[in-house]
Structures are given as C-alpha cells and as structure tokens.
Amino acid sequence: MYLYADNAATTKMSRTAIEAMLPFLDGVYGNPSSLHSCGQKAKEALEDARDRIARCLNASPREITFTSGGSESDNQAILTAAALGAKKGKRHVVSTAFEHHAVLHTLKKLERQGFAVTLLDVAPNGLVTPEQAAAAIREDTCLVTVMAANNEIGTVQPIVEIGAVCREKGVLFHTDAVQAAGHLPLDAAAQHFDLLSLSAHKFHGPKGCGVLFARRGVTPERLIEGGAQERGRRAGTENVAAAVGMAAALEEAVRDMAPTAARLTALRDRLIDGLRRIPYSALNGDRSARLPGNVNFCFEGIEGESLLLLLDDKGIAASSGSACTSGSLDPSHVLLAIGRPHEVAHGSLRLSLGEDADEAQIDYLIRAVSETVAYLRGMSPLWHDLENGRRPHVLAR
Amino acid sequence: MKVLAAMSGGVDSSVAALLLLERGRHVVGCTMKLFDRADPDEPRGRTCCSLDDAEDARAVARRLGIPYAVFNFTEAFSGEVLDRFVRCYRSGVTPNPCIDCNRYLKFGALLRRAEVLGCDRLATGHYARIERKNGRYLLKKALDPSKDQSYVLYFLSQDQLARTEFPLGGLLKAEVRAIAERHGFVNARKPDSQDLCFVPDGDVAGAVERLSGRAGEPGAFLDPDGRILGRHQGIARYTVGQRRGLGLSAGAPLYVCGISAADNTVTLGPREALFSSEAAAGDFHWISGEAPKTPFRCRARIRYRQPEQPALAVPGADGVVRLWFDEPQRAVTPGQAAVLYDGDLVLGGGTLL
Numbered sequence: 001m002y003l004y005a006d007n008a009a010t011t012k013m014s015r016t017a018i019e020a021m022l023p024f025l026d027g028v029y030g031n032p033s034s035l036h037s038c039g040q041k042a043k044e045a046l047e048d049a050r051d052r053i054a055r056c057l058n059a060s061p062r063e064i065t066f067t068s069g070g071s072e073s074d075n076q077a078i079l080t081a082a083a084l085g086a087k088k089g090k091r092h093v094v095s096t097a098f099e100h101h102a103v104l105h106t107l108k109k110l111e112r113q114g115f116a117v118t119l120l121d122v123a124p125n126g127l128v129t130p131e132q133a134a135a136a137i138r139e140d141t142c143l144v145t146v147m148a149a150n151n152e153i154g155t156v157q158p159i160v161e162i163g164a165v166c167r168e169k170g171v172l173f174h175t176d177a178v179q180a181a182g183h184l185p186l187d188a189a190a191q192h193f194d195l196l197s198l199s200a201h202k203f204h205g206p207k208g209c210g211v212l213f214a215r216r217g218v219t220p221e222r223l224i225e226g227g228a229q230e231r232g233r234r235a236g237t238e239n240v241a242a243a244v245g246m247a248a249a250l251e252e253a254v255r256d257m258a259p260t261a262a263r264l265t266a267l268r269d270r271l272i273d274g275l276r277r278i279p280y281s282a283l284n285g286d287r288s289a290r291l292p293g294n295v296n297f298c299f300e301g302i303e304g305e306s307l308l309l310l311l312d313d314k315g316i317a318a319s320s321g322s323a324c325t326s327g328s329l330d331p332s333h334v335l336l337a338i339g340r341p342h343e344v345a346h347g348s349l350r351l352s353l354g355e356d357a358d359e360a361q362i363d364y365l366i367r368a369v370s371e372t373v374a375y376l377r378g379m380s381p382l383w384h385d386l387e388n389g390r391r392p393h394v395l396a397r
Numbered sequence: 398m399k400v401l402a403a404m405s406g407g408v409d410s411s412v413a414a415l416l417l418l419e420r421g422r423h424v425v426g427c428t429m430k431l432f433d434r435a436d437p438d439e440p441r442g443r444t445c446c447s448l449d450d451a452e453d454a455r456a457v458a459r460r461l462g463i464p465y466a467v468f469n470f471t472e473a474f475s476g477e478v479l480d481r482f483v484r485c486y487r488s489g490v491t492p493n494p495c496i497d498c499n500r501y502l503k504f505g506a507l508l509r510r511a512e513v514l515g516c517d518r519l520a521t522g523h524y525a526r527i528e529r530k531n532g533r534y535l536l537k538k539a540l541d542p543s544k545d546q547s548y549v550l551y552f553l554s555q556d557q558l559a560r561t562e563f564p565l566g567g568l569l570k571a572e573v574r575a576i577a578e579r580h581g582f583v584n585a586r587k588p589d590s591q592d593l594c595f596v597p598d599g600d601v602a603g604a605v606e607r608l609s610g611r612a613g614e615p616g617a618f619l620d621p622d623g624r625i626l627g628r629h630q631g632i633a634r635y636t637v638g639q640r641r642g643l644g645l646s647a648g649a650p651l652y653v654c655g656i657s658a659a660d661n662t663v664t665l666g667p668r669e670a671l672f673s674s675e676a677a678a679g680d681f682h683w684i685s686g687e688a689p690k691t692p693f694r695c696r697a698r699i700r701y702r703q704p705e706q707p708a709l710a711v712p713g714a715d716g717v718v719r720l721w722f723d724e725p726q727r728a729v730t731p732g733q734a735a736v737l738y739d740g741d742l743v744l745g746g747g748t749l750l
Contacts, residue, residue: 306510306513306514309466309514310513310514376513379509379512381509
C-alpha cells in the first residue's frame, strides 16, 4: 500500500488542473506581452485565470497578483505594508510566534531595518485571540499578520475577528492563507483581510505559482524589477499555464469545499481517536479548531525522524514539522511555541490527509503508527529510562 | 547485508560508499546534520559537515543510485560535543571534539539509528582497519600511514567493531582520489577537511565564548615559581605548548606549561619546561575489552598524527594508565587522547589527565 499523508507539504495535481494547463504548454505558448494572436490568447487566459481566482475569493481581479508561490506572496505582503507604514513613520508589526518562516524571516529582515516586531504568544491549544491582537496594536503599528491556519498543527485562527480589530484600529491585516485556501471559506468582502497569500500546490494546483491578494488602495511593493507585467507589481514573463492550473484547482476545491470538509473531518477524528490510544502521546493543537485533514501528534521517547523513515518503509508518506527546512528536521518552532518541551517536540508526526482518504487508509495509518512507535520505543534507551522511572514522563499516559 | 554509509560529502566517505556497493552490499547513504550555521553568510572554511556538503553527498548518492537521507543530530551534537568542548576549555583542558563526535555521534547516535532502520552495519570513510581473530575484533592502523585515523577511534567496543566497516582502511589516499575521479564524483578534488566543523574561522576561543555566552575572564600569567608575568585573556585562549598569541615580550621565548581553572592562571615557562617523561590517561578503554594486568612495553601517541613513541604502560586499578616514555615528550596536553599501539594494532586509549 502507498499512502500519501503529507498533503500539507504538497498535493498531487488534480486531473482538472492538468487538463486546463495542457493547451498553454503546447498550443498557446505565446508570451502574454506579445502583440500577435498567440500572445494575446495567452494574455486572455491569464486574465481569465485572474478573474476566476478573484471570484473564488469574492474579490476584484485587480486585487490579484500572480507570484511564484506562498513564500513570495508572504514576503511581498509584509514588505508592502512595511513600506506603506514607514512613509507614515509607523514601524511596528504584530504577528505570532508560530508563523511560517516566510513570514518570520521577513519580519527578522524588517527588524534589522529598524522595525519593531511583537510576536503574540500562542496558547497551548495552538490559538491566538483577537484580544491579544488588539492589546498588541500600538500607535505606530503598520501591520498585523496572522496565519489563517497553521501549517504544522493545523489550528484555525480567528482571522475574521482579528481582521475586524485591525479594521477598527486602521491597521493593515495580512493573513497567510496558504494552508487554509480550498479548505476554509475565504471572502474578501465579508472578511477584513487587506493582504492574503495563496499557494497553488497546496490545493492540487501546480508548484511554483501563487497569488497575493492586495485590497484596492494597497499597492504591492515590487520585489522583482524588470518589465511591467502584473501591472508593474511583479516583473517577469507570466507563468500562464500555472496560473490557469491554479484557477482550475481553486475553483474545484471551493466548489466541493463543504462536503469534502465534512468527510475529511470525520476521518481526521477517527485517526485522532486511534492514535490517542498510544500511551504517552498527545495531540498537538486544538481538537476542533483545526484543518479538516490535519493530525499532529507527539510521542514520547522516540525521534520523529526514525518514525518517518520507518513509516516510509511501510509505504506511508508523512512528515515531522514542516518540510521547508532544507532536508532537515529541527525541533519545530511551532511545537515549542505551544509549549511542548524540546524532547517531545522531536518526536512529532504530522499526517495530513488528502481528499481521497478513506476509512481503510485511516485504520492502516493507526495500525502502522502504533506498531512503529512501539518498535522504536522498544529500541530506545531513552524510553527504557522513562519506563524504569530514571527519567520522568513529560506526557500523560 | 544492509549497510548504512555515513557520507560527509567529502571524497573519502563517497568512495567508501562506492566500495561497499562493489562488495555487493545493500547500501543506504546518509549525512548527519550536526549544527545550524548561525549566519548563512559565514565563511565556509575547510570543514566536514555543512549543508552544502550534504548536497555533495546527495549528488554522490544519486550517482550511485542508493537511497539517501539527512539525519538531524543537532541536539545530540550540542549535548555531547559542543557542551563538552566548552566545559573542557573552561576547565583548562584541551578537548578533542572530533573524537567526541566519533564516539557519541557516529558510533553512538548514528549506529543506533542504523539498528533502528534495520541496517546490519555502519560504514564510514575513516582510514583504519578492522580484523577478526580468534572471535575477537581487532582495530588496526590504516595501510596508508599518512592518513591513519585509528587515533580518533580508540574508544570502539567489541560490539561497535562488530557492526562497523571501514572500506578505505586498505587503500592509499591517492587511490581513493583516483577512484573518485574515475567515477566522476563532484567532490573528487575537494580539499581534505581541516578545521573543526563548528569553528570554520579557526577562532576556538571565540567559539567557546559564543557557545557559552560568556566572555573569557582575564587572569594572571605566572612563571614556574608563581611570580606574575602579566595578564592573560581567559584560559580558553591557551593550550599547553602554545607560544604564539601570549602578548608578552620576554627575553627568551615562553610557552604555556600549565593551565589552572581553579585559580584562573596560566603558567609559562621556557621550552625545556614543556618536556615530560611521564603521563597518565584516565577513562581508559581497551579494544580487546580486557585491561592487561601487568606493565608492558608499547608505542604511544599523545596527539593526532604524532609518530608513536616507545613507552612503558602501567595499567592501574582505577582505569588510569601511567605511561613512562623512553624519550621526554613535548607538551603532554590534558584532554587530548593517549592511544597505545603494538605495531599496527590499537591496544586502547584514554584521556590525558
């Protein structure tokens, strides 16, 4: 059996998205900036993709900029708000301790440029509150950036309420919706985000393509100099096929969102219940305020890395923390942020389900993970110390 | 047989993996990630284990068509190697972090990982040989005397030796490079690593300060009679036998002869004061698993790459071995390893007291 349970890292492309892209790799390969009809057809497809993505977000096409993906969108969103803030002498940003590194590292860069950054503490259940955001906003705050859903533990943040707080205080609000898009409703008219990041490959679109939504009146700061593509907001010949694929994938995901979420949530809960029976284990993040397909556990006395390698031998693709650190698995900043001690943060496992998951797969996952954890504990000197009482347990039995 | 090949990204471990394949082993390649470089712009230097090196290792693994993974051992490295490194320097002894890394990481955490992954053995690119005789494993010097690394492996137990392979032990370095060239390895001409991997700029005292988060505490330079000669900049900056960087001008050249953490002093003396005919090594490990009961003649190394020195070894009851050298030895340095040989055979070793 091969079971791909790493959909938070990336997803398989949908047939619909592939089919949508093919004509633009083969027949209509023109450059959208060219005057001839082959170019103009590509331009039309690009703008059509922009329209369709805008509709999925209940936004205007002029508010959509195509980028190379979630990280670029996060960078551009934050640097845009910072540049606008700096013009008014506002050099303070509010965020959380467990954002994606695309956000945290951009904030570090701003700090080196003299900005002040307040990172909200994350509660043990993996959530921040609008009250925390309100309390952190100062006179000189130019941006609040809080992710819609966490990429490791899947907790869904109250971005509607945080957006409302920001709107009331006149501060720009950015949300990294890379994990949320296609799984949770995003509505630019009803929700108060001013900037939002998307990545196509998280919802069965192609890799290397993303979107930055920037509300009318907030002009994205250009990160890449060159031609006047994307209305001067991002230079470089547009990746037409990817944009078309992204639009097709997002439409599909949004169309099926409610029934898919209901089905995945039931499977997720079955998986959580099964894994909870492993002694000295703990679910990371709130049980209900989490993405439909996300399960993240800590197991005491084992290394996450060994667990992943052995699961891979059993045909299960999973991850420990996020996949973004170059070939490595550090103790996750997310798990440390929700208060998991170092030794437990190392033994974490993230299973992120795809839309094709079923009960048989869930039961196989439960069995394989339980067996592997038991095997690893049997070989672990650390576990023997825990069992003999030479070292205290950190998690409850 | 399934073998886990530790690949640093250097030419030696790459060729080791290749030789295992040629011996018909089922090989899985891996690189240990040992630390995070604080600043990606930091100079690279000639060290063994950075992420770029992992990319070289991956390229070789791809070429060999073997599975490959990077294992994150940063926590173990920090606890077993870096902490010990800082503790030693701050207590006035000169550690050998490469030995600690071999002992606690490669033949500790990584060997356990190999077992977990169902590998029968661990292979590294060390230049040393393992042989089996009368049911016991022997550790021997490499065939290439200029590359012999048996000194940094003296701690291996019978159980570890049984589960380890050193495919390069019988080759010359030139042969290894030639094999790498012949197979078009990206790292065929990469220079040998020299500096400590976590101190790419070679500033050991600076690394101690950075890792411990404390600046060195200045104290007194003393002469052998206890008279104050000047101020030192913190004991971590000095090692026994050192002459340069003392910042003193005296008539005759002065050398570090002793370091005392207890009263934060560094004793200096003339070159003659560095020489000693005896030494003691503690925490002694015998390759055979059994300590000899009577004194015996052997050859000993008290630092890496030193030609062996004839000596009389006197094993004590407390795991301490006293060494009486035929010729006085320069700069017997506490914290370094003393390793005993009988011809090519490694008998055992310990830490100089």
